[in-house]
Amino acid sequence: MPPEDLAPGEAAQWARRAGLPLEPGRTDLVTATANHIHAVVATLRELDFGDVPPSFDVPFAPEAPEARHAAL
Amino acid sequence: MRPFELTLADAAAAIRAKDLSPVELTDSVLARAEAVEGRLHAYVDVLAERARADAAQAAQEIAAGRPRGPLHGIPMGLKDLIDVKGLPTTASSAVRADHVADGDSAVTVRLADAGAVLLGKTHTHEFAYGLTTPQSRNAWDAERVAGGSSGGSAVAVAAGAATFALGTDTGGSIRVPASLNGVVGLKPTYGLIPRDGVTSLSWSLDHVGPLTRTVRDADLVLAALTGRDAQDSAGDLTGLRVGVPRTYYFDRVAPDVEAAVREAIERLRDLGAELVDVEIPMTRYVKAVQWGLMVPEATAYHERTLRTTPELYAPDVRVLLEAGELLLAGDYLRAQRARTLMRRAWALMMEQVDIVAAPAVPLTAAPVDQQSVQWADGSVESVSDSYVRLSAPANITGAPALTVPVGQDRAGLPIGMQLIGRPLEERTVLRAGRAYEATRTDAGRLAPGPAAEAGSQSR
Numbered sequence: 001m002p003p004e005d006l007a008p009g010e011a012a013q014w015a016r017r018a019g020l021p022l023e024p025g026r027t028d029l030v031t032a033t034a035n036h037i038h039a040v041v042a043t044l045r046e047l048d049f050g051d052v053p054p055s056f057d058v059p060f061a062p063e064a065p066e067a068r069h070a071a072l
Numbered sequence: 073m074r075p076f077e078l079t080l081a082d083a084a085a086a087i088r089a090k091d092l093s094p095v096e097l098t099d100s101v102l103a104r105a106e107a108v109e110g111r112l113h114a115y116v117d118v119l120a121e122r123a124r125a126d127a128a129q130a131a132q133e134i135a136a137g138r139p140r141g142p143l144h145g146i147p148m149g150l151k152d153l154i155d156v157k158g159l160p161t162t163a164s165s166a167v168r169a170d171h172v173a174d175g176d177s178a179v180t181v182r183l184a185d186a187g188a189v190l191l192g193k194t195h196t197h198e199f200a201y202g203l204t205t206p207q208s209r210n211a212w213d214a215e216r217v218a219g220g221s222s223g224g225s226a227v228a229v230a231a232g233a234a235t236f237a238l239g240t241d242t243g244g245s246i247r248v249p250a251s252l253n254g255v256v257g258l259k260p261t262y263g264l265i266p267r268d269g270v271t272s273l274s275w276s277l278d279h280v281g282p283l284t285r286t287v288r289d290a291d292l293v294l295a296a297l298t299g300r301d302a303q304d305s306a307g308d309l310t311g312l313r314v315g316v317p318r319t320y321y322f323d324r325v326a327p328d329v330e331a332a333v334r335e336a337i338e339r340l341r342d343l344g345a346e347l348v349d350v351e352i353p354m355t356r357y358v359k360a361v362q363w364g365l366m367v368p369e370a371t372a373y374h375e376r377t378l379r380t381t382p383e384l385y386a387p388d389v390r391v392l393l394e395a396g397e398l399l400l401a402g403d404y405l406r407a408q409r410a411r412t413l414m415r416r417a418w419a420l421m422m423e424q425v426d427i428v429a430a431p432a433v434p435l436t437a438a439p440v441d442q443q444s445v446q447w448a449d450g451s452v453e454s455v456s457d458s459y460v461r462l463s464a465p466a467n468i469t470g471a472p473a474l475t476v477p478v479g480q481d482r483a484g485l486p487i488g489m490q491l492i493g494r495p496l497e498e499r500t501v502l503r504a505g506r507a508y509e510a511t512r513t514d515a516g517r518l519a520p521g522p523a524a525e526a527g528s529q530s531r
Contacts, residue, residue, distance in 0.1 A: 006398065011398060014397070014398050015394070015397055015398065018397040018398070019379070020378065020379060020394065020397050022394065023382070026391075026394070029391055030391060030394045030395050030398070033391050033392065033394075033395040034395035034398040034399070037363055037367055037395055037396075037399065038398075038399065038403070040359055040360050040363050041360045041363055041364040041367075041399070041403045041406070041407060042360075042403075043356065043357060043360045044357060044360045044361070044364060044403075044406040044407060044410050045406065047357070047406070047409075047410055047413065049406070049409045049410075049413075052409045052412050052413055053409065053412060054405055054408030054409050054411075054412065055276070055408050055409070055411040055412040055415065056276065056408060
């Protein structure tokens with residue numbers, strides 16, 4: 001199921017939960033921006049990551065043999 | 073030729089030959105900065121007195137037989153994210169109004185050790201979070217954007233108001249303004265140049281690097297920043313395999329940009345390089361990885377001030393920082409894991425070729441009030457998104473990427489070609505760039521300013 005957009009009321013609640021109460025009048029703009037960003041990053045859900053670690057846990061130098069697998 | 077018109081390499085040679093003193097050079101560049109600042113606004117602050125004192129010291133050291141190398145006595149600008157002890161690092165933001173750096177950044181120390189003369193701090197898009205740098209104007213046409221976020225650095229170098237400059241690059245912030253102002257920009261391999269004392273936008277993607285008039289100059293600055301030797305000569309490119317992207321890098325690109333870059337690639341072939349078609353991997357996910365890393369990291373960096381003084385941020389930056397609070401940790405980790413996949417896929421592609429050649433940006437400098445661009449396929453893209461699009465892969469993979477001027481479009485605005493190498497293979501990228509540069513009669517040229525400025529000073 002694709003992730004859903006946040007409604008303005010939900011975005012305001014999430015922001016409060018993050019300790020950043022949105023000033024009056026800003027909720028719609030921040031909600032729209034957050035939903036736009038989320039729509040872009042949500043495409044990464046298409047990828048099957050298997051055992052692939054985050055890149056901060058991977059040495060920079062190429063390349064372990066298993067890398068060939070994961071990349072294909 | 074007036075001193076401010078000299079490239080770094082030529083100025084260094086003149087200083088070495090005692091035809092030019094660092095004081096003369098610095099005075100000339102300062103006068104040039106004064107003449108163009110009213111139109112271009114490259115600098116947050118010009119430190120003329122300090123620069124003259126540093127230049128005088130360099131002159132004394134050289135006269136006493138203690139030359140430090142090619143950067144000794146060369147005047148330069150630092151993007152105002154880079155700490156210099158005792159000076160504010162404003163990040164071109166009201167948030168930093170009262171800031172004073174309590175130490176030097178690592179790159180400041182290295183440039184000071186090399187004897188470079190600090191002219192001042194150059195404008196950045198606020199906290200590097202944007203692609204236009206609205207405070208500054210394009211050196212070729214003041215009605216157009218400087219590009220960003222290292223806009224002030226690029227404009228200063230293009231106008232002769234700094235012999236070289238440093239910038240930072242998180243999604244193209246060195247290469248975009250360099251291309252739009254017709255100068256050279258190098259984003260080195262991720263981690264090659266230390267970022268201590270440099271204000272971060274996104275730790276996973278940030279790089280520090282030089283903006284210069286020529287590739288040769290970029291090599292000299294890189295050598296000073298890394299402690300390795302600069303390369304001797306360009307030579308031919310026999311044996312070099314140049315990847316020409318079949319996908320992505322020539323999609324949704326202005327026709328003049330595509331034509332100029334393809335012609336430049338043909339010149340690489342004429343120099344002996346072998347052209348190889350390559351398929352760029354995982355292009356569907358470039359923007360998602362870039363945003364998935366950058367947005368939450370930027371928000372994390374600004375956590376405190378976003379709560380205490382949110383009104384001091386420019387509106388475009390503030391909303392991005394606020395929206396970043398609403399992403400999930402899962403989104404961020406998917407971006408990190410996708411980055412691993414993308415690095416691996418690029419490493420495989422780069423087994424077929426030594427460098428990839430492509431446009432640096434899909435369009436030249438936009439008018440300052442233009443928000444979006446419509447492409448031939450009917451799609452509409454924001455100007456900022458289009459400037460990031462071809463830059464981001466090298467930020468994500470960490471690969472070294474150079475932009476070199478390859479001519480102008482029909483409006484007379486500069487076009488840049490991007491040369492991307494394997495991680496830590498800056499030498500290959502610079503070799504190709506230098507060889508190309510040697511084929512041009514206009515390499516190292518300054519931006520053509522209004523006639524009124526042309527005779528504003530003499531040597």
